[in-house]
Amino acid sequence: MVQMTDTRLVSKQTAFEEIPFIDIAPLLDGSNPRKVSRQIGETCEKVGFFYIKNHGVSRALIDAMYAQTKSFFAMPFDKKNKMNVVNSGPTLRGYIPMYAENVDPENTRDFKECFDYGAHYDEVSPFFGANLMPPELPKFSDVCDAYHGAMLDLARKLISAIALSLDLPVDYFEKLQRKPITIQRLLHYPSQSGEISQKEIGIGAHTDYGFLTILFQDKVGGLQVRNRAGEWVSAPPVEDTFIVNIGDLVQTLTNDRYTSTMHRVINTSGVERYSIPFFIDLDFDATVETVATCISVSNPAKYTPYTCGQHKYSRFVASYTHLQAVEAV
Ligand SMILES: O=C(O)CCC(=O)C(=O)O
Numbered sequence: 001m002v003q004m005t006d007t008r009l010v011s012k013q014t015a016f017e018e019i020p021f022i023d024i025a026p027l028l029d030g031s032n033p034r035k036v037s038r039q040i041g042e043t044c045e046k047v048g049f050f051y052i053k054n055h056g057v058s059r060a061l062i063d064a065m066y067a068q069t070k071s072f073f074a075m076p077f078d079k080k081n082k083m084n085v086v087n088s089g090p091t092l093r094g095y096i097p098m099y100a101e102n103v104d105p106e107n108t109r110d111f112k113e114c115f116d117y118g119a120h121y122d123e124v125s126p127f128f129g130a131n132l133m134p135p136e137l138p139k140f141s142d143v144c145d146a147y148h149g150a151m152l153d154l155a156r157k158l159i160s161a162i163a164l165s166l167d168l169p170v171d172y173f174e175k176l177q178r179k180p181i182t183i184q185r186l187l188h189y190p191s192q193s194g195e196i197s198q199k200e201i202g203i204g205a206h207t208d209y210g211f212l213t214i215l216f217q218d219k220v221g222g223l224q225v226r227n228r229a230g231e232w233v234s235a236p237p238v239e240d241t242f243i244v245n246i247g248d249l250v251q252t253l254t255n256d257r258y259t260s261t262m263h264r265v266i267n268t269s270g271v272e273r274y275s276i277p278f279f280i281d282l283d284f285d286a287t288v289e290t291v292a293t294c295i296s297v298s299n300p301a302k303y304t305p306y307t308c309g310q311h312k313y314s315r316f317v318a319s320y321t322h323l324q325a326v327e328a329v
């Protein structure tokens with residue numbers, strides 16, 4: 001039995017029109033990218049989250065990634081813990097056990113475990129390097145690479161549409177994303193029962209730190225998004241779609257025209273929930289400053305420019321317990 005003692009945790013079971021659906025086929029096949037970019041722009045202003053359909057990623061690849069995700073988390077803790085993120089140095093990839101990352105640390109402990117990887121680099125630098133991979137799962141590494149590649153291609157298309165929506169050249173962001181920070185995350189949320197309070201939920205309320213997130217979620221549900229009126233709205237799983245949302249960097253780049261929207265996860269379904277978000281930022285050294293088309297005399301730039309890597313690392317320090325120990329030394 002689940003009891004929501006805290007009414008702030010209840011979400012409106014509204015129709016998901018509140019989070020729009022966008023058919024991106026005309027963007028991917030080149031027949032009408034401007035139409036898709038207009039829809040994305042409007043949605044980024046009003047909601048910050050949208051479902052995409054006809055996204056071109058094969059069902060077989062998604063199913064394979066999902067199967068590997070379940071196999072990964074089914075491994076004994078000791079095996080997963082050999083890949084603990086604390087062993088990855090500045091690369092900051094690998095296994096993140098329960099409570100080792102809390103994205104809203106003032107209020108919530110996150111009842112989830114994760115595995116993070118990215119593109120392979122021989123050289124180690126913050127957010128880049130080799131992936132820690134489980135030798136027990138022979139297909140894991142190849143499936144991960146293929147999935148990450150598909151997400152990167154899709155993200156670049158969506159980002160070109162965001163550029164168009166801001167009256168910028170279609171390739172505007174490419175110069176800031178030559179070697180972008182990306183994180184491909186696998187997530188496991190056990191179900192919670194009993195009394196549930198804000199002190200411990202799947203993932204605490206947060207905005208994403210980067211440019212764009214593309215999320216696959218399984219059929220279980222539990223994602224909630226805070227709308228502009230401050231109400232929590234469910235973002236239920238919908239077959240053959242991904243959920244896309246913009247992050248903090250876009251809010252700065254657009255001078256708050258597009259806002260990075262708060263969201264959280266509460267899994268009280270009685271079954272395990274798995275989700276697979278892909279995060280893309282800018283290059284580590286890229287300067288994040290508002291684009292010219294979002295500034296005017298009556299709407300001057302609100303943000304002091306910062307670098308992408310700086311921002312990302314500061315958010316990691318705030319949420320990863322092992323980095324707090326390092327910073328405190
Ligand atoms: O699992 C989900 O549905 C959302 C995950 C999320 O918000 C995140 O990892 O930033």
Ligand SMILES: [Fe+2]
Pocket residue numbers: 206207208263
């Ligand atoms: Fe998130």
